[in-house]
Amino acid sequence: MSTSLDSGPPPQAPVTALRQRLAELRGPSAAPHPLDARALAALAANPGCKRRALLDGAGVDKAALAQALGAPAAFGQSQFAFMRGNAFEARVKADGGTELLRLLGVADPQEAQVPDLAAAGPEGRAARTALALREATAAGGWTLLDHPMLALQVAGSPAYLEPDAVVVHPDGRWTVVEIKSFPMVDGSADAAKVGAAARQAAVYVLALERVAALTEGAEVGHSVLLVCPKDFSNLPAASVVDVRKQLSVTRRQLARLTRVEEIAAALPEGVSFDVESCSAAELTTSVEAVPSAYAPECLSACELAFHCRDRARAAGAVEALGRAVRGELGGLTAVGDVLSAARGESGDPADPAVTALRRAAALRADALSACQGAA
Ligand code: SF4
Known part of the structure; x- marks a missing residue:
């Protein structure tokens, strides 16, 4: 393929x-x-x-x-959740991203550059972002890219991706920032939501790596910064999330797409x-x-x-x-075939799946007759 x-x-x-x-x-x-x-x-x-x-x-x-x-x-997402998420993101990025850069440990956020990434169409914006990343890496200071545009070829079609932010460090590292509206309570958030955010961030890291490969001195961080409201307030809290596992899974799965x-x-x-x-x-x-x-x-x-x-x-x-269940059933692909095999009407007795089904059916019949006997 x-x-x-x-x-x-x-x-x-x-x-x-x-x-x-x-x-x-x-x-x-x-x-x-x-x-x-x-x-x-x-x-x-x-x-x-x-x-x-x-x-x-x-x-x-x-x-x-x-x-x-x-x-x-x-x-x-409901309209209310969408608006709440947008308001939280605007708060985190207010004043040139001061709060966001502080969460990343930047001592003087006012010195960070925030380039204008405006351009016509997604292709133009992706090209403008790539240029801004190269310039920021060469300059060697802190740079915040607000809503950059990244391009990725997926299954023969271009996909344009817009992370919440990417921060360029003075040493040439690039960090993806994901801003979510679910709460971080006592330093931890819902594991399923963090997992979904990590999978999404891994796609951004993958797209950034293509730009980094053409940029001297650049390296894409495999840890992303997740920013959420702290303890149900609208104050931001941050957590560093390692996305190496999600990155390798996403890379492999996207490469398999026909x-x-x-x-x-x-x-x-x-x-x-x-x-x-x-x-x-x-x-x-x-x-x-x-x-x-x-x-x-x-x-x-x-x-x-x-x-x-x-x-x-x-x-x-x-x-x-x-x-x-599909994996356990081996060559049995239809529910009718599974039931027929369990009843002993069809199926190869040497097939482990058929043996297990007949054993399960016998145990079920025993349990039912024991219940009826007790009643
Ligand atoms: S099989 Fe699943 S992923 Fe594929 S189109 Fe249907 S719902 Fe979507």
Whole structure:
């Protein structure tokens, strides 16, 4: 399987043809939905799902698609949480990032540079960010980059990522800063939320490493600074989070993603994800034309989870029961086959999964008859 991560840019003509094909799939009037680090972290968590890789690569708004399919997503940040997060971030970065730089141990935050990163479009902003990083590293002082733009090639498509901040140290180290609105109580925060933030930050580190490779004297820190409200107040507290593990997992998973053009090339004629012009039945047919890899983890990571779960259940796929169960069942891929094997009606008795199922069925029958005997 070919991969795209860390590979050089493909020739211009195939890129243009791919972009046209992806725009057709998305719909002529639909603006591409940008991939962010949160989506990439979720994409990397399920690299076997071609459906998600294609929809994200084509910039399809999966929330709108799920709505049109009649299975709207049930997760996402509330408007209130969004506004609270923005207000906290503005507070942390107020006055030229004085508070943020203090949390990093900068003795005199007023001396830090805060370059203007404004430019036209995401490509322009990514180029401006790369230049600012090179200049800051060469200058050798403290520099705060507020909302820099980073580019990363993912599954054949460019993704533009916007960390909350990146700080350049006088010794050439670059540190990713993640500002979150969940509280840090007595110095620790919800482990699941910290884990999600670490996976997201690892995507930024990965993108920064591509710029650092072209910058003399630069080194990207594998520890990120997580800033959260302290003890339910709006005062900031910081924690250094080591993301080396998340970085190696994300690097490996993104490298395994099938190229989007390979998935698009295998689609039958007439596939479209245009929610403006297609009926729910047409969209369902199109979505089902792309292979998926449903797992219960999708419920907290992908907007199409309810649709894919319904389909997996309807097909009797054991994937709907979770990856661990799927792994234990070996060659038994349908719930019907599993039940039949447990009843002794089918299955190879030499298969350890079949043996375990029959043993479990016998134990269950014994337990039920003991209960009935006691009653
Ligand atoms: S919900 Fe569906 S499309 Fe999304 S990652 Fe899971 S299987 Fe893939």
